[in-house]
Amino acid sequence: MSYSYNHPRPALAVDCVIFGFDHREEAPELHTLCIKRNIEPFKGKWALPGGFMRMNETLDEAAARELKEETGVEKVYIEQLYTFSAPDRDPRERVVAVAYFALVNLEKHSLSAGTDADAAQWFSVSKLPPLAFDHKTIVKTALERLRGKVRYQPVGFELLPDEFTLSELQALYETILERTFDKRNFRKKIDNYGLLVETGGMRRGKPNRAAKLYRFDSKRYKALEKHGFIFEL
Amino acid sequence: MSYSYNHPRPALAVDCVIFGFDHREEAPELHTLCIKRNIEPFKGKWALPGGFMRMNETLDEAAARELKEETGVEKVYIEQLYTFSAPDRDPRERVVAVAYFALVNLEKHSLSAGTDADAAQWFSVSKLPPLAFDHKTIVKTALERLRGKVRYQPVGFELLPDEFTLSELQALYETILERTFDKRNFRKKIDNYGLLVETGGMRRGKPNRAAKLYRFDSKRYKALEKHGFIFEL
Protein backbone atom coordinates (compact mmCIF):
# COMPACT_ATOMS: atom_id res chain seq x y z
CA MET A 1 0.00 0.00 0.00
CA SER A 2 2.67 2.44 1.10
CA TYR A 3 0.64 5.61 1.24
CA SER A 4 2.76 8.37 2.64
CA TYR A 5 2.26 12.06 2.51
CA ASN A 6 5.88 13.05 2.74
CA HIS A 7 7.27 12.25 -0.69
CA PRO A 8 8.95 14.97 -2.66
CA ARG A 9 6.39 16.41 -5.01
CA PRO A 10 6.37 17.63 -8.56
CA ALA A 11 4.83 20.98 -9.36
CA LEU A 12 1.42 20.59 -10.98
CA ALA A 13 0.56 22.74 -13.96
CA VAL A 14 -2.32 23.00 -16.37
CA ASP A 15 -1.85 23.78 -20.07
CA CYS A 16 -4.56 24.54 -22.58
CA VAL A 17 -4.76 23.72 -26.24
CA ILE A 18 -7.30 26.18 -27.60
CA PHE A 19 -8.65 25.20 -30.98
CA GLY A 20 -10.23 27.89 -33.07
CA PHE A 21 -11.84 27.75 -36.47
CA ASP A 22 -12.63 30.64 -38.78
CA HIS A 23 -15.40 29.75 -41.18
CA ARG A 24 -14.75 32.89 -43.20
CA GLU A 25 -11.40 31.75 -44.51
CA GLU A 26 -11.25 30.43 -48.03
CA ALA A 27 -9.25 27.38 -47.13
CA PRO A 28 -10.20 27.14 -43.46
CA GLU A 29 -7.86 25.53 -41.01
CA LEU A 30 -7.79 24.69 -37.36
CA HIS A 31 -5.85 27.18 -35.28
CA THR A 32 -4.29 27.11 -31.86
CA LEU A 33 -3.78 30.07 -29.58
CA CYS A 34 -0.22 30.43 -28.29
CA ILE A 35 1.38 32.77 -25.79
CA LYS A 36 4.83 34.22 -25.97
CA ARG A 37 6.70 33.44 -22.78
CA ASN A 38 8.19 36.45 -21.06
CA ILE A 39 10.15 34.59 -18.41
CA GLU A 40 12.58 31.72 -18.28
CA PRO A 41 12.68 28.94 -19.12
CA PHE A 42 12.03 29.27 -22.84
CA LYS A 43 11.71 33.04 -22.53
CA GLY A 44 10.64 34.50 -25.86
CA LYS A 45 9.38 31.16 -27.13
CA TRP A 46 5.79 30.36 -27.97
CA ALA A 47 3.94 28.13 -25.55
CA LEU A 48 0.47 26.98 -24.66
CA PRO A 49 -1.30 29.16 -22.14
CA GLY A 50 -1.15 27.60 -18.71
CA GLY A 51 0.10 27.88 -15.18
CA PHE A 52 0.10 26.24 -11.81
CA MET A 53 -2.89 24.81 -10.07
CA ARG A 54 -3.75 26.50 -6.79
CA MET A 55 -4.50 24.61 -3.65
CA ASN A 56 -8.09 25.78 -3.40
CA GLU A 57 -9.23 25.00 -6.92
CA THR A 58 -9.80 21.92 -9.06
CA LEU A 59 -7.84 21.33 -12.22
CA ASP A 60 -10.89 22.29 -14.27
CA GLU A 61 -11.06 25.58 -12.45
CA ALA A 62 -7.36 26.15 -12.85
CA ALA A 63 -7.61 25.55 -16.59
CA ALA A 64 -10.54 27.94 -16.94
CA ARG A 65 -8.77 30.54 -14.85
CA GLU A 66 -5.52 30.40 -16.78
CA LEU A 67 -7.42 30.52 -20.03
CA LYS A 68 -9.14 33.69 -18.98
CA GLU A 69 -6.09 35.31 -17.40
CA GLU A 70 -3.78 34.69 -20.29
CA THR A 71 -6.03 34.96 -23.30
CA GLY A 72 -9.32 36.51 -22.18
CA VAL A 73 -11.14 33.40 -23.38
CA GLU A 74 -13.93 32.28 -21.07
CA LYS A 75 -17.16 30.33 -21.01
CA VAL A 76 -16.14 27.98 -23.75
CA TYR A 77 -16.15 24.25 -24.20
CA ILE A 78 -13.23 22.80 -22.29
CA GLU A 79 -12.32 19.27 -21.25
CA GLN A 80 -9.41 17.48 -19.72
CA LEU A 81 -7.13 15.89 -22.28
CA TYR A 82 -4.24 14.00 -20.74
CA THR A 83 -1.58 14.32 -18.06
CA PHE A 84 2.02 14.61 -19.19
CA SER A 85 4.75 13.53 -16.86
CA ALA A 86 8.07 13.02 -18.60
CA PRO A 87 10.61 13.75 -15.85
CA ASP A 88 12.57 16.17 -18.02
CA ARG A 89 9.70 17.98 -19.66
CA ASP A 90 10.64 21.09 -17.69
CA PRO A 91 14.39 21.82 -17.65
CA ARG A 92 14.36 23.28 -14.16
CA GLU A 93 12.61 20.77 -12.06
CA ARG A 94 9.87 18.18 -12.12
CA VAL A 95 6.58 19.56 -13.40
CA VAL A 96 3.62 17.38 -14.25
CA ALA A 97 1.19 19.04 -16.64
CA VAL A 98 -2.50 18.30 -16.92
CA ALA A 99 -3.47 19.34 -20.42
CA TYR A 100 -6.91 20.59 -21.41
CA PHE A 101 -8.37 21.35 -24.75
CA ALA A 102 -10.86 24.07 -25.48
CA LEU A 103 -12.96 24.75 -28.55
CA VAL A 104 -13.78 28.32 -29.47
CA ASN A 105 -15.25 30.23 -32.33
CA LEU A 106 -12.23 31.99 -33.72
CA GLU A 107 -14.32 34.86 -35.05
CA LYS A 108 -15.63 35.72 -31.61
CA HIS A 109 -12.25 35.30 -30.02
CA SER A 110 -10.08 36.87 -32.67
CA LEU A 111 -7.51 39.03 -31.00
CA SER A 112 -8.74 42.57 -30.76
CA ALA A 113 -6.74 45.16 -32.65
CA GLY A 114 -5.34 46.64 -29.47
CA THR A 115 -3.88 43.34 -28.33
CA ASP A 116 -0.15 43.03 -28.22
CA ALA A 117 0.55 40.66 -31.08
CA ASP A 118 3.72 39.75 -29.27
CA ALA A 119 1.78 38.33 -26.36
CA ALA A 120 -0.76 35.98 -27.95
CA GLN A 121 -1.26 34.71 -31.46
CA TRP A 122 -3.31 32.20 -33.40
CA PHE A 123 -1.33 29.71 -35.46
CA SER A 124 -2.73 27.26 -37.92
CA VAL A 125 -2.02 23.79 -36.60
CA SER A 126 -0.14 22.88 -39.75
CA LYS A 127 2.25 25.81 -39.27
CA LEU A 128 2.95 25.88 -35.60
CA PRO A 129 6.15 27.61 -34.52
CA PRO A 130 8.54 25.68 -32.29
CA LEU A 131 6.91 25.41 -28.90
CA ALA A 132 8.33 25.37 -25.39
CA PHE A 133 8.46 22.27 -23.21
CA ASP A 134 6.62 19.26 -24.68
CA HIS A 135 3.84 21.46 -25.93
CA LYS A 136 4.12 20.19 -29.46
CA THR A 137 3.34 16.70 -28.22
CA ILE A 138 0.40 18.09 -26.28
CA VAL A 139 -1.03 19.77 -29.36
CA LYS A 140 -0.61 16.57 -31.34
CA THR A 141 -2.42 14.58 -28.68
CA ALA A 142 -5.19 17.17 -28.59
CA LEU A 143 -5.61 16.99 -32.35
CA GLU A 144 -5.91 13.23 -32.28
CA ARG A 145 -8.49 13.46 -29.52
CA LEU A 146 -10.46 16.10 -31.37
CA ARG A 147 -10.48 14.02 -34.55
CA GLY A 148 -11.66 10.99 -32.64
CA LYS A 149 -14.22 12.87 -30.65
CA VAL A 150 -15.79 14.90 -33.39
CA ARG A 151 -16.98 11.79 -35.16
CA TYR A 152 -19.24 10.53 -32.44
CA GLN A 153 -20.04 13.60 -30.38
CA PRO A 154 -21.42 16.85 -31.70
CA VAL A 155 -18.63 19.05 -30.36
CA GLY A 156 -17.91 20.62 -33.73
CA PHE A 157 -20.58 23.21 -33.17
CA GLU A 158 -18.46 24.69 -30.40
CA LEU A 159 -16.06 25.87 -33.07
CA LEU A 160 -18.72 27.75 -35.04
CA PRO A 161 -20.67 30.88 -34.18
CA ASP A 162 -24.10 30.33 -32.64
CA GLU A 163 -25.64 30.68 -36.08
CA PHE A 164 -23.99 29.01 -39.01
CA THR A 165 -24.77 27.70 -42.47
CA LEU A 166 -24.73 24.08 -43.53
CA SER A 167 -21.81 24.77 -45.84
CA GLU A 168 -19.84 26.17 -42.94
CA LEU A 169 -20.61 23.10 -40.88
CA GLN A 170 -19.54 20.84 -43.70
CA ALA A 171 -16.32 22.79 -44.22
CA LEU A 172 -15.59 22.43 -40.50
CA TYR A 173 -15.91 18.66 -40.58
CA GLU A 174 -13.93 18.42 -43.78
CA THR A 175 -11.16 20.46 -42.20
CA ILE A 176 -10.97 18.50 -38.98
CA LEU A 177 -11.30 15.08 -40.53
CA GLU A 178 -9.23 15.89 -43.60
CA ARG A 179 -11.71 14.42 -46.03
CA THR A 180 -14.56 15.62 -48.16
CA PHE A 181 -18.27 14.92 -47.88
CA ASP A 182 -20.88 14.85 -50.57
CA LYS A 183 -23.00 17.95 -50.06
CA ARG A 184 -26.39 16.30 -50.43
CA ASN A 185 -25.53 13.27 -48.35
CA PHE A 186 -24.02 15.42 -45.63
CA ARG A 187 -27.16 17.52 -45.39
CA LYS A 188 -29.39 14.48 -45.42
CA LYS A 189 -27.54 12.98 -42.46
CA ILE A 190 -27.49 16.18 -40.42
CA ASP A 191 -31.14 16.69 -41.24
CA ASN A 192 -32.10 13.24 -40.04
CA TYR A 193 -30.67 13.82 -36.59
CA GLY A 194 -33.03 16.77 -36.21
CA LEU A 195 -30.45 18.60 -34.13
CA LEU A 196 -30.40 21.80 -36.16
CA VAL A 197 -33.01 24.53 -36.07
CA GLU A 198 -33.42 27.23 -38.70
CA THR A 199 -33.01 30.59 -37.05
CA GLY A 200 -34.76 32.41 -39.85
CA GLY A 201 -31.69 34.46 -40.60
CA MET A 202 -29.63 34.29 -43.76
CA ARG A 203 -25.87 34.61 -44.28
CA ARG A 204 -25.59 37.50 -46.76
CA GLY A 205 -22.72 39.64 -47.88
CA LYS A 206 -21.14 37.39 -50.41
CA PRO A 207 -21.79 37.73 -54.13
CA ASN A 208 -23.93 34.64 -54.33
CA ARG A 209 -27.17 33.18 -53.11
CA ALA A 210 -27.66 33.76 -49.39
CA ALA A 211 -27.61 30.70 -47.14
CA LYS A 212 -29.99 29.80 -44.32
CA LEU A 213 -28.65 30.05 -40.80
CA TYR A 214 -29.08 27.27 -38.25
CA ARG A 215 -28.31 26.77 -34.62
CA PHE A 216 -27.52 23.56 -32.77
CA ASP A 217 -30.36 22.34 -30.55
CA SER A 218 -28.35 21.24 -27.55
CA LYS A 219 -31.41 20.59 -25.40
CA ARG A 220 -32.73 18.11 -27.89
CA TYR A 221 -29.33 16.47 -28.09
CA LYS A 222 -29.13 16.05 -24.35
CA ALA A 223 -32.58 14.50 -24.31
CA LEU A 224 -31.73 12.06 -27.10
CA GLU A 225 -28.38 11.25 -25.53
CA LYS A 226 -30.07 9.98 -22.39
CA HIS A 227 -31.96 7.43 -24.42
CA GLY A 228 -28.80 6.00 -25.90
CA PHE A 229 -28.75 8.04 -29.07
CA ILE A 230 -25.27 8.35 -30.53
CA PHE A 231 -24.37 11.14 -32.90
CA GLU A 232 -22.10 9.85 -35.60
CA LEU A 233 -20.68 11.44 -38.67
CA MET B 1 2.02 33.79 -17.79
CA SER B 2 2.88 33.73 -14.08
CA TYR B 3 5.04 30.65 -14.01
CA SER B 4 6.46 30.19 -10.57
CA TYR B 5 7.99 27.16 -9.00
CA ASN B 6 7.25 28.01 -5.41
CA HIS B 7 3.57 27.33 -5.05
CA PRO B 8 2.36 24.92 -2.42
CA ARG B 9 1.92 21.56 -4.11
CA PRO B 10 -0.57 18.77 -3.89
CA ALA B 11 0.66 15.22 -3.48
CA LEU B 12 0.42 13.30 -6.74
CA ALA B 13 -0.92 9.76 -6.66
CA VAL B 14 -1.78 7.12 -9.24
CA ASP B 15 -4.73 4.77 -8.87
CA CYS B 16 -5.54 1.79 -11.04
CA VAL B 17 -8.86 0.37 -12.05
CA ILE B 18 -8.08 -3.19 -13.03
CA PHE B 19 -10.80 -4.83 -15.08
CA GLY B 20 -10.93 -8.59 -15.21
CA PHE B 21 -13.25 -10.93 -17.02
CA ASP B 22 -13.74 -14.64 -16.43
CA HIS B 23 -15.10 -16.36 -19.52
CA ARG B 24 -15.79 -19.53 -17.53
CA GLU B 25 -18.58 -18.02 -15.49
CA GLU B 26 -22.10 -18.84 -16.49
CA ALA B 27 -23.29 -15.26 -16.33
CA PRO B 28 -19.96 -13.53 -16.81
CA GLU B 29 -19.41 -10.08 -15.39
CA LEU B 30 -16.69 -7.48 -15.38
CA HIS B 31 -14.68 -7.47 -12.18
CA THR B 32 -12.40 -4.96 -10.51
CA LEU B 33 -9.49 -5.75 -8.25
CA CYS B 34 -9.57 -3.92 -4.91
CA ILE B 35 -7.14 -3.70 -2.05
CA LYS B 36 -8.00 -3.51 1.60
CA ARG B 37 -6.33 -0.45 3.14
CA ASN B 38 -4.22 -1.18 6.17
CA ILE B 39 -3.45 2.39 7.13
CA GLU B 40 -5.41 5.56 7.68
CA PRO B 41 -7.25 7.25 6.18
CA PHE B 42 -9.98 4.74 5.35
CA LYS B 43 -8.09 1.98 7.15
CA GLY B 44 -9.93 -1.30 6.65
CA LYS B 45 -11.87 -0.01 3.64
CA TRP B 46 -11.57 -1.30 0.12
CA ALA B 47 -9.74 0.92 -2.33
CA LEU B 48 -8.17 0.89 -5.75
CA PRO B 49 -4.53 -0.12 -5.80
CA GLY B 50 -2.33 2.91 -6.11
CA GLY B 51 0.28 5.07 -4.48
CA PHE B 52 2.45 8.11 -4.95
CA MET B 53 4.44 8.90 -8.02
CA ARG B 54 8.18 9.03 -7.46
CA MET B 55 10.35 11.83 -8.73
CA ASN B 56 12.36 9.65 -11.07
CA GLU B 57 9.51 7.91 -12.87
CA THR B 58 6.69 8.85 -15.23
CA LEU B 59 3.08 8.38 -14.27
CA ASP B 60 2.86 5.36 -16.56
CA GLU B 61 5.79 3.82 -14.75
CA ALA B 62 4.30 4.65 -11.37
CA ALA B 63 1.03 3.01 -12.35
CA ALA B 64 2.77 -0.14 -13.59
CA ARG B 65 4.91 -0.27 -10.46
CA GLU B 66 2.02 0.11 -8.03
CA LEU B 67 0.04 -2.47 -9.93
CA LYS B 68 2.83 -4.97 -9.57
CA GLU B 69 3.68 -4.12 -5.98
CA GLU B 70 0.16 -4.28 -4.70
CA THR B 71 -1.44 -6.98 -6.80
CA GLY B 72 1.32 -8.84 -8.60
CA VAL B 73 -0.24 -7.89 -11.92
CA GLU B 74 2.28 -6.93 -14.58
CA LYS B 75 2.74 -6.74 -18.33
CA VAL B 76 -0.89 -6.05 -19.04
CA TYR B 77 -2.75 -3.51 -21.09
CA ILE B 78 -2.81 -0.23 -19.19
CA GLU B 79 -3.66 3.32 -20.17
CA GLN B 80 -4.16 6.65 -18.51
CA LEU B 81 -7.78 7.38 -17.75
CA TYR B 82 -8.33 10.76 -16.13
CA THR B 83 -6.93 13.02 -13.44
CA PHE B 84 -9.11 13.65 -10.40
CA SER B 85 -8.57 16.80 -8.40
CA ALA B 86 -11.48 17.59 -6.07
CA PRO B 87 -9.79 19.50 -3.24
CA ASP B 88 -11.39 17.33 -0.55
CA ARG B 89 -10.99 13.95 -2.18
CA ASP B 90 -8.43 13.02 0.49
CA PRO B 91 -9.50 14.01 4.01
CA ARG B 92 -6.00 14.76 5.18
CA GLU B 93 -4.58 17.05 2.60
CA ARG B 94 -4.64 17.86 -1.05
CA VAL B 95 -3.93 14.83 -3.25
CA VAL B 96 -4.43 14.83 -6.99
CA ALA B 97 -4.88 11.36 -8.43
CA VAL B 98 -4.04 10.29 -11.95
CA ALA B 99 -6.21 7.26 -12.63
CA TYR B 100 -5.28 4.42 -14.96
CA PHE B 101 -7.24 1.49 -16.18
CA ALA B 102 -5.84 -1.92 -16.90
CA LEU B 103 -7.36 -4.92 -18.65
CA VAL B 104 -6.42 -8.41 -17.56
CA ASN B 105 -7.53 -11.94 -18.11
CA LEU B 106 -9.09 -12.80 -14.79
CA GLU B 107 -8.32 -16.48 -15.19
CA LYS B 108 -4.61 -15.83 -15.43
CA HIS B 109 -4.67 -13.31 -12.62
CA SER B 110 -7.08 -15.00 -10.26
CA LEU B 111 -5.74 -14.72 -6.77
CA SER B 112 -3.67 -17.75 -5.93
CA ALA B 113 -4.94 -19.89 -3.07
CA GLY B 114 -2.20 -18.71 -0.78
CA THR B 115 -3.12 -15.06 -1.14
CA ASP B 116 -4.54 -13.30 1.86
CA ALA B 117 -8.15 -12.74 0.86
CA ASP B 118 -8.13 -9.82 3.23
CA ALA B 119 -5.54 -8.01 1.18
CA ALA B 120 -6.89 -8.11 -2.36
CA GLN B 121 -10.13 -9.24 -3.89
CA TRP B 122 -12.02 -9.19 -7.15
CA PHE B 123 -15.48 -7.64 -7.07
CA SER B 124 -18.00 -7.68 -9.82
CA VAL B 125 -18.55 -4.09 -10.91
CA SER B 126 -22.24 -4.34 -10.18
CA LYS B 127 -21.56 -5.32 -6.57
CA LEU B 128 -18.69 -3.15 -5.51
CA PRO B 129 -18.28 -2.58 -1.79
CA PRO B 130 -18.06 1.01 -0.55
CA LEU B 131 -14.72 2.35 -1.68
CA ALA B 132 -12.31 4.81 -0.09
CA PHE B 133 -11.78 8.34 -1.37
CA ASP B 134 -13.54 9.08 -4.67
CA HIS B 135 -12.68 5.66 -6.00
CA LYS B 136 -16.26 4.86 -6.86
CA THR B 137 -16.31 7.81 -9.23
CA ILE B 138 -13.06 6.63 -10.72
CA VAL B 139 -14.44 3.16 -11.38
CA LYS B 140 -17.53 4.67 -12.96
CA THR B 141 -15.41 6.84 -15.22
CA ALA B 142 -13.29 3.83 -16.16
CA LEU B 143 -16.37 1.81 -17.05
CA GLU B 144 -17.68 4.54 -19.30
CA ARG B 145 -14.33 4.80 -21.00
CA LEU B 146 -14.10 1.05 -21.46
CA ARG B 147 -17.59 0.92 -22.96
CA GLY B 148 -16.77 3.73 -25.33
CA LYS B 149 -13.40 2.34 -26.26
CA VAL B 150 -14.31 -1.26 -26.80
CA ARG B 151 -16.62 -0.34 -29.65
CA TYR B 152 -14.00 1.13 -31.92
CA GLN B 153 -10.75 -0.38 -30.72
CA PRO B 154 -10.04 -4.08 -30.31
CA VAL B 155 -9.08 -3.90 -26.65
CA GLY B 156 -11.56 -6.56 -25.60
CA PHE B 157 -9.06 -9.27 -26.41
CA GLU B 158 -6.92 -8.07 -23.52
CA LEU B 159 -9.60 -9.42 -21.19
CA LEU B 160 -9.51 -12.92 -22.65
CA PRO B 161 -6.84 -15.61 -22.55
CA ASP B 162 -4.52 -15.75 -25.55
CA GLU B 163 -6.71 -18.43 -27.04
CA PHE B 164 -10.44 -18.07 -26.89
CA THR B 165 -13.58 -19.22 -28.65
CA LEU B 166 -15.93 -17.05 -30.64
CA SER B 167 -18.67 -17.62 -28.11
CA GLU B 168 -16.39 -16.37 -25.36
CA LEU B 169 -15.58 -13.29 -27.38
CA GLN B 170 -19.24 -12.65 -28.00
CA ALA B 171 -20.10 -13.10 -24.33
CA LEU B 172 -17.38 -10.60 -23.47
CA TYR B 173 -18.81 -7.94 -25.75
CA GLU B 174 -22.32 -8.63 -24.58
CA THR B 175 -21.20 -8.24 -20.98
CA ILE B 176 -19.33 -4.98 -21.48
CA LEU B 177 -21.88 -3.37 -23.74
CA GLU B 178 -24.91 -4.77 -21.94
CA ARG B 179 -26.62 -5.91 -25.09
CA THR B 180 -26.89 -9.08 -27.11
CA PHE B 181 -25.56 -9.90 -30.55
CA ASP B 182 -26.92 -12.30 -33.10
CA LYS B 183 -24.50 -15.20 -33.21
CA ARG B 184 -24.23 -15.49 -36.96
CA ASN B 185 -23.98 -11.76 -37.56
CA PHE B 186 -21.39 -11.37 -34.86
CA ARG B 187 -19.23 -14.07 -36.36
CA LYS B 188 -19.64 -12.68 -39.83
CA LYS B 189 -18.41 -9.26 -38.74
CA ILE B 190 -15.46 -10.58 -36.78
CA ASP B 191 -14.61 -12.85 -39.68
CA ASN B 192 -14.62 -10.00 -42.16
CA TYR B 193 -12.00 -8.07 -40.25
CA GLY B 194 -9.66 -11.01 -40.63
CA LEU B 195 -8.11 -10.28 -37.26
CA LEU B 196 -8.56 -13.73 -35.76
CA VAL B 197 -6.45 -16.76 -36.51
CA GLU B 198 -7.43 -20.32 -35.74
CA THR B 199 -4.85 -21.82 -33.43
CA GLY B 200 -5.86 -25.36 -34.28
CA GLY B 201 -6.78 -26.06 -30.69
CA MET B 202 -10.26 -26.79 -29.42
CA ARG B 203 -11.96 -25.83 -26.17
CA ARG B 204 -13.00 -29.18 -24.68
CA GLY B 205 -14.17 -30.27 -21.27
CA LYS B 206 -17.79 -29.28 -21.45
CA PRO B 207 -20.54 -31.77 -22.28
CA ASN B 208 -21.13 -30.39 -25.71
CA ARG B 209 -19.51 -29.90 -29.03
CA ALA B 210 -15.96 -28.56 -28.70
CA ALA B 211 -15.30 -25.06 -30.01
CA LYS B 212 -12.41 -23.86 -32.15
CA LEU B 213 -9.83 -21.67 -30.48
CA TYR B 214 -8.65 -18.41 -32.00
CA ARG B 215 -6.07 -15.80 -31.20
CA PHE B 216 -6.07 -12.12 -32.03
CA ASP B 217 -3.65 -11.16 -34.79
CA SER B 218 -2.28 -7.94 -33.34
CA LYS B 219 0.39 -7.55 -36.01
CA ARG B 220 -2.23 -7.54 -38.71
CA TYR B 221 -4.28 -5.07 -36.74
CA LYS B 222 -1.37 -2.68 -36.37
CA ALA B 223 -0.70 -2.88 -40.09
CA LEU B 224 -4.33 -2.19 -41.00
CA GLU B 225 -4.56 0.59 -38.44
CA LYS B 226 -1.80 2.52 -40.16
CA HIS B 227 -3.83 2.59 -43.33
CA GLY B 228 -6.80 4.14 -41.62
CA PHE B 229 -8.68 0.96 -40.83
CA ILE B 230 -11.05 1.36 -37.93
CA PHE B 231 -12.25 -1.61 -35.95
CA GLU B 232 -15.87 -1.18 -35.04
CA LEU B 233 -18.33 -3.40 -33.36
Added chain:
DNA sequence: TATAGTTCGTGTTAATTTTACACTAACTTA
Protein backbone atom coordinates in the same frame (compact mmCIF):
# COMPACT_ATOMS: atom_id res chain seq x y z
C1' DT C 1 -30.17 46.60 -66.42
C1' DA C 2 -28.33 42.57 -68.28
C1' DT C 3 -24.80 39.21 -67.79
C1' DA C 4 -21.21 36.63 -65.59
C1' DG C 5 -19.72 34.49 -61.56
C1' DT C 6 -20.49 32.17 -57.45
C1' DT C 7 -22.68 29.47 -53.78
C1' DC C 8 -27.30 27.47 -52.24
C1' DG C 9 -30.46 23.92 -52.15
C1' DT C 10 -32.54 19.75 -53.67
C1' DG C 11 -34.08 13.77 -55.21
C1' DT C 12 -33.35 9.35 -57.20
C1' DT C 13 -31.05 5.10 -57.96
C1' DA C 14 -27.59 1.56 -57.23
C1' DA C 15 -24.48 -0.55 -54.03
C1' DT C 16 -23.42 -1.89 -49.63
C1' DT C 17 -24.28 -3.02 -45.02
C1' DT C 18 -27.11 -4.59 -41.49
C1' DT C 19 -30.62 -7.27 -39.62
C1' DA C 20 -33.59 -11.21 -38.85
C1' DC C 21 -34.01 -15.85 -38.57
C1' DA C 22 -33.49 -22.02 -37.68
C1' DC C 23 -31.45 -26.16 -38.19
C1' DT C 24 -27.74 -29.88 -38.19
C1' DA C 25 -23.16 -31.25 -36.14
C1' DA C 26 -20.38 -32.62 -32.36
C1' DC C 27 -19.48 -33.63 -28.00
C1' DT C 28 -20.53 -35.52 -22.97
C1' DT C 29 -23.03 -37.74 -19.52
C1' DA C 30 -26.23 -40.91 -17.80
Added chain:
DNA sequence: TAAGTTAGTGTAAAATTAACACGAACTATA
Protein backbone atom coordinates in the same frame (compact mmCIF):
# COMPACT_ATOMS: atom_id res chain seq x y z
C1' DT D 1 -27.74 -45.24 -27.25
C1' DA D 2 -30.50 -41.44 -26.00
C1' DA D 3 -30.84 -36.88 -24.03
C1' DG D 4 -28.88 -32.52 -23.30
C1' DT D 5 -26.05 -28.76 -24.57
C1' DT D 6 -23.26 -25.62 -27.29
C1' DA D 7 -20.90 -25.04 -32.07
C1' DG D 8 -21.24 -23.81 -36.52
C1' DT D 9 -23.40 -22.26 -40.76
C1' DG D 10 -26.53 -19.19 -45.25
C1' DT D 11 -30.09 -16.50 -47.22
C1' DA D 12 -33.40 -12.93 -47.97
C1' DA D 13 -35.46 -8.47 -46.59
C1' DA D 14 -34.61 -3.95 -44.79
C1' DA D 15 -31.94 -0.09 -43.94
C1' DT D 16 -28.18 2.73 -44.84
C1' DT D 17 -24.77 4.79 -47.59
C1' DA D 18 -22.80 6.38 -51.85
C1' DA D 19 -22.88 8.40 -56.30
C1' DC D 20 -24.41 11.87 -59.09
C1' DA D 21 -26.33 17.27 -61.79
C1' DC D 22 -28.82 21.26 -62.27
C1' DG D 23 -31.92 25.30 -61.49
C1' DA D 24 -32.33 29.17 -57.88
C1' DA D 25 -30.65 33.26 -55.69
C1' DC D 26 -27.63 36.60 -54.89
C1' DT D 27 -23.77 40.32 -56.11
C1' DA D 28 -20.70 42.76 -58.83
C1' DT D 29 -19.57 44.91 -62.94
C1' DA D 30 -19.96 45.89 -67.78
